[in-house]
Amino acid sequence: MNKATPKKKTVTYQQVSASLSKGDISPVYFIFGEEKYLHDVLIEKIIDAAVDPANKDFNFDLFYANAVEIEKVINIAQSYPMMAQRRVIVVKDIQLFKPSALKNLADFVTKPTASTCLILSLPQKIKSGKNIKAIADRATSIDCRQLYDNEVPSWIVSYLRSKKIEIETQAIPLLQAQVGNSLLNLTNELEKVLVNIHPRTKITLDDVKNVISISKQFNIFELCNAIGNKNFSLSIAILNKLLNQGENPTGMVIQISRHITNLLKIREATRMGKTSASELMKLTRLANFFINNMKAQIRKYSGEQLRNSFHHLAEADFHLKSGYQKPKLIMELLLYKILKG
Numbered sequence: 001m002n003k004a005t006p007k008k009k010t011v012t013y014q015q016v017s018a019s020l021s022k023g024d025i026s027p028v029y030f031i032f033g034e035e036k037y038l039h040d041v042l043i044e045k046i047i048d049a050a051v052d053p054a055n056k057d058f059n060f061d062l063f064y065a066n067a068v069e070i071e072k073v074i075n076i077a078q079s080y081p082m083m084a085q086r087r088v089i090v091v092k093d094i095q096l097f098k099p100s101a102l103k104n105l106a107d108f109v110t111k112p113t114a115s116t117c118l119i120l121s122l123p124q125k126i127k128s129g130k131n132i133k134a135i136a137d138r139a140t141s142i143d144c145r146q147l148y149d150n151e152v153p154s155w156i157v158s159y160l161r162s163k164k165i166e167i168e169t170q171a172i173p174l175l176q177a178q179v180g181n182s183l184l185n186l187t188n189e190l191e192k193v194l195v196n197i198h199p200r201t202k203i204t205l206d207d208v209k210n211v212i213s214i215s216k217q218f219n220i221f222e223l224c225n226a227i228g229n230k231n232f233s234l235s236i237a238i239l240n241k242l243l244n245q246g247e248n249p250t251g252m253v254i255q256i257s258r259h260i261t262n263l264l265k266i267r268e269a270t271r272m273g274k275t276s277a278s279e280l281m282k283l284t285r286l287a288n289f290f291i292n293n294m295k296a297q298i299r300k301y302s303g304e305q306l307r308n309s310f311h312h313l314a315e316a317d318f319h320l321k322s323g324y325q326k327p328k329l330i331m332e333l334l335l336y337k338i339l340k341g
Contacts, residue, residue, distance in 0.1 A: 008137065051087070059086070061089045087115065189211060223242060262286060
């Protein structure tokens with residue numbers, strides 16, 4: 001009879017990767033967090049480490065919670081592997097299981113089968129709940145959260161280094177500003193760049209510009225910068241381009257709010273004498289490139305103007321969700337109040 005597994009701490013993606021490279025494989029992995037790219041990469045790493053490719057057809061199963069009964073998953077998990085040390089079972093989207101199914105799963109995780117490696121994936125922030133908590137406590141839990149702004153540059157460098165590729169320092173913030181923090185989107189754009197530069201092994205600023213130019217002409221980051229620089233005519237022009245491209249106005253409000261929040265943080269920190277790059281990067285979780293731009297932008301606004309902007313943003317968000325007026329008019333009025341207030 002298997003003993004109940006002790007409560008475990010949440011570990012990082014890097015810690016699990018290191019353990020796998022040493023052959024240390026847990027009976028149950030619980031992968032949660034919004035960065036789906038990390039889910040997929042980590043699942044593949046665990047599979048590669050835990051199951052022999054020669055026997056994979058007999059000892060590997062992949063299920064989605066909305067398309068399998070939990071009894072089937074547990075029955076397979078309790079069976080012995082065929083001509084191998086262990087079998088691997090992946091169950092994705094476990095948040096879609098009914099409460100009764102989650103309870104059965106939590107009971108199994110408390111006393112897992114030693115010859116089975118069960119990988120459970122929850123592609124969102126971990127939720128409260130007795131059964132999910134029980135799974136998280138007893139499994140090797142990995143938080144695959146989205147990276148903060150200031151963590152993305154080092155991830156880009158690390159990803160490219162694994163492919164024996166270098167990148168110019170000034171190309172990194174441009175790539176991040178244009179693509180965002182989604183690792184899946186960043187990977188896709190980097191792969192496009194790599195195709196274009198082959199057989200060279202160093203990405204330049206121009207290489208990134210050439211690929212990005214194929215993408216959208218304007219993006220939300222450019223709108224935020226235009227607002228930060230108090231350029232009303234450019235802000236309106238970019239806004240209209242974004243709306244014509246199908247950009248979600250509510251999402252734009254969120255991003256503008258985030259930009260102004262960071263402007264206010266930097267303004268207040270600077271006023272208190274906290275001006276070092278490390279202090280401001282820790283405060284905002286932004287890369288130094290973005291902070292330098294914002295330092296110039298805060299001189300264009302008073303603290304009161306920045307604080308008043310949150311009222312205008314909340315008002316616009318409410319009007320967008322209630323259908324009070326056409327989105328274009330709501331957004332144009334929002335920009336007028338922020339930049340002309």
